[in-house]
Amino acid sequence: xxxxVLLTSVDINIPGYRILRPIGEGGMxxxxxxxxxxxxxxxxxxxxxxxxxxxxxxxxxxxVEGKITAKLQHPNLVTVYxxxxxxxVYYLAAEYIPGGTLKERLAEGGLSVGQILDIATDIAQGxxxxxxxxxxxxxxxxxxxxxxxxxRVVLADFGIAKAMDGSNSSTVAGAxxxxxxxxxxxxxxxxxxxxxxxLYSLGTVLYELLVGTPPYQAGDPFTVALMHVTHPVPELPExxxxxxxxxxxxxxxxxxxxxxTGAAFVEALxxxxxxxxxxxxxxxTNTRKPGSGSRIASGAATQQRTRIxxxxxxxxxxxxxPVSGALLLFVAALAxxxxxxxxxxxxxPQATVDAPAVPPPAAAADNAPVPAxxxxxxAVDAPDQDELDRLLNAGDQLFEYGTTVELSRKLTLxxxxxxxxxxxxxxxxxxxxxxxxxxxxxxxxxxxxxxxKACVAERWVQCGVIVRAGLAVDDQDAYLRQLQNAAVxxxxxxxxxxxxxxxxN
Numbered sequence: 234x235x236x237x238v239l240l241t242s243v244d245i246n247i248p249g250y251r252i253l254r255p256i257g258e259g260g261m262x263x264x265x266x267x268x269x270x271x272x273x274x275x276x277x278x279x280x281x282x283x284x285x286x287x288x289x290x291x292x293x294x295x296x297v298e299g300k301i302t303a304k305l306q307h308p309n310l311v312t313v314y315x316x317x318x319x320x321x322v323y324y325l326a327a328e329y330i331p332g333g334t335l336k337e338r339l340a341e342g343g344l345s346v347g348q349i350l351d352i353a354t355d356i357a358q359g360x361x362x363x364x365x366x367x368x369x370x371x372x373x374x375x376x377x378x379x380x381x382x383x384x385r386v387v388l389a390d391f392g393i394a395k396a397m398d399g400s401n402s403s404t405v406a407g408a409x410x411x412x413x414x415x416x417x418x419x420x421x422x423x424x425x426x427x428x429x430x431x432l433y434s435l436g437t438v439l440y441e442l443l444v445g446t447p448p449y450q451a452g453d454p455f456t457v458a459l460m461h462v463t464h465p466v467p468e469l470p471e472x473x474x475x476x477x478x479x480x481x482x483x484x485x486x487x488x489x490x491x492x493x494t495g496a497a498f499v500e501a502l503x504x505x506x507x508x509x510x511x512x513x514x515x516x517x518t519n520t521r522k523p524g525s526g527s528r529i530a531s532g533a534a535t536q537q538r539t540r541i542x543x544x545x546x547x548x549x550x551x552x553x554x555p556v557s558g559a560l561l562l563f564v565a566a567l568a569x570x571x572x573x574x575x576x577x578x579x580x581x582p583q584a585t586v587d588a589p590a591v592p593p594p595a596a597a598a599d600n601a602p603v604p605a606x607x608x609x610x611x612a613v614d615a616p617d618q619d620e621l622d623r624l625l626n627a628g629d630q631l632f633e634y635g636t637t638v639e640l641s642r643k644l645t646l647x648x649x650x651x652x653x654x655x656x657x658x659x660x661x662x663x664x665x666x667x668x669x670x671x672x673x674x675x676x677x678x679x680x681x682x683x684x685x686k687a688c689v690a691e692r693w694v695q696c697g698v699i700v701r702a703g704l705a706v707d708d709q710d711a712y713l714r715q716l717q718n719a720a721v722x723x724x725x726x727x728x729x730x731x732x733x734x735x736x737x738n
Contacts, residue, residue: 245280247319250326252278262295262325269314269326276314277330281323292323299325301368309359311379311389330387332380339375339441346473346513349442350506352378352386353479354499356435359388361495364428371426373434374415375441413454413461414447418486421458422640423687423695429488432498436483436491443473448484455697462486462698463646475510486642621662628655628672636679644676645705652676653706677707681735684716688731693723 245252250267256277257264267278281295299316306312315326335352338344344352356378363370370377370388377390413421417433420426440448448467449460466484469477479502485491492498631652635644645653653676659669680703687696697720703713712735719729 245322245324247278247322247324250276250278250324266329267326275329276326277328279325279327283322292318295323295325302327305363305366305368307359307362308385309355309387310363311387327389330379330381330389332382334376335378335380335386335438335442336375338380339445344442346443346476348384349439350502351384352442353435353439354502355386356388356438357432357495357498359495360428360431360435361499363388364431364494369426369428370431370434371420372412372415373431373438374412375438378438413457414449416458416461417488418462419488421461421695421698423690423692427488428494429491432483432491432495433485433488435495435498436480439476439483440467440469440480443469443476453701455694455701458694458698459702460646462641463644463702465647475513476505478505617662621659621666624655624659624662625666625668625672628652628659628669631655632672632675636675640683641680641699641702644679645702673706677703677710677713678735680706681710681712681716682737684713684720685731685734688716688719688723688729691723693720696720697724 245265249270251270253266253268253275255263256266262279262281265278265280267276268274269276281292296316299313302311303313303316311330312328313325314328317324356373360370360373372390373388377388378386379389380386415434415437417426417430420430437448447457449457449464451457451460466481466486468474469480479498482492482501483498492501629652631643631650635642635652643651645651648654652672656669656672656676659666663669680699684696684699684703687693687699696716700713700717700720703710704717707713712732715732719731722729
């Protein structure tokens with residue numbers, strides 16, 4: 234619903250607030266700049282969409298958001314002042330932060346690496362506080378990061394936050410709410426999440442700030458979510474390779490391999506700065522125009538080393554460089570005189586002794602014994618059996634792992650190190666290999682069963698992600714096509730009829 238339409242179609246004459254103008258819009262609410270008359274201060278007034286307000290579950294979720302955020306008083310989190318309803322209109326008044334969003338800054342450009350690290354630090358500190366209070370945000374993304382006047386950032390919109398102990402019901406209609414570009418693997422799979430999921434999302438934001446694009450890109454959100462589950466941690470380009478430990482520590486696919494807390498990330502960041510390449514923090518990203526420095530950008534250890542080096546250079550006595558230059562000229566003249574003197578002629582070439590010719594080997598007699606290790610030649614089109622066995626064994630091992638240990642892990646991606654990849658390489662050597670064909674059929678059967686379970690539980694986003702993975706193996710599979718239609722219908726709010734459970738493989 235457009236914010237202007239909301240202004241004219243709904244009575245939002247909320248006592249104590251004077252609305253000035255619309256400033257934003259989200260999926261479940263519109264945001265207005267307003268004046269809280271009792272204190273004569275500007276606030277961001279978030280008003281729930283009237284369509285959603287009619288739904289008791291969504292109304293409850295809106296109230297829960299306000300109560301959650303009101304408990305989280307921290308310099309890097311938006312402060313909530315008030316929450317309530319009037320004449321059926323639900324509203325939330327929060328501190329007004331006029332500096333715009335990180336998403337807007339990304340579009341404009343102008344962030345230095347130092348500023349990017351400051352932003353990541355601010356977000357991590359806000360998350361660390363929220364996690365310490367028992368809440369996980371679940372939608373960390375540039376659009377939810379706001380700038381204060383001094384350049385510091387705050388994290389906003391706890392609309393889909395949830396208590397880590399599961400004590401509130403602020404999530405509805407599926408467990409994988411979030412934004413696919415920044416979604417953790419466990420969130421994409423519809424599994425329970427904790428604060429480490431937010432840290433994964435922070436890693437995707439950090440990557441995007443440095444490189445200019447999100448780490449995984451595809452034509453639809455289902456595929457993007459799947460890539461978070463199956464693709465390896467992205468590698469930073471060369472100019473920022475020194476920051477790779479931070480991205481890897483945030484975006485590890487397994488939660489227990491990530492930084493445990495936001496504070497642990499900040500500590501690792503400052504340790505990395507202490508050993509950073511000379512002037513590394515001063516570097517600008519190649520997709521942005523130069524920006525002004527702040528905090529890390531203007532006071533990093535690497536810059537301090539640069540200043541110290543310059544100071545030492547300036548402290549040398551005035552006679553140092555003239556004397557050094559004269560000495561170099563003298564050495565050069567001496568070397569030229571030596572090279573031009575007659576005694577500097579090159580040494581006489583050493584005499585060489587011809588080695589005796591090796592007589593050709595005598596032709597072997599027809600009845601001579603076969604030398605050890607000799608093998609008869611193979612047919613030109615015969616597959617290399619050792620290589621075939623290696624590929625099939627590798628495929629079988631990853632198939633077993635991806636279907637019993639970490640579901641879907643290394644089944645289809647990456648192309649060169651997955652069960653599907655090895656089976657396909659085997660078929661390239663032996664197109665009729667029954668073992669490889671059976672392995673690929675087993676992968677498709679796994680995705681049928683896995684997707685069906687998600688659809689039965691009405692986790693439509695997760696079902697769609699799994700179906701897409703299966704169709705990437707066999708895009709003509711009729712059963713997966715049926716589940717895909719059901720997932721799309723369910724995600725749109727319908728009540729699809731599911732096909733019977735797939736036959737066990």
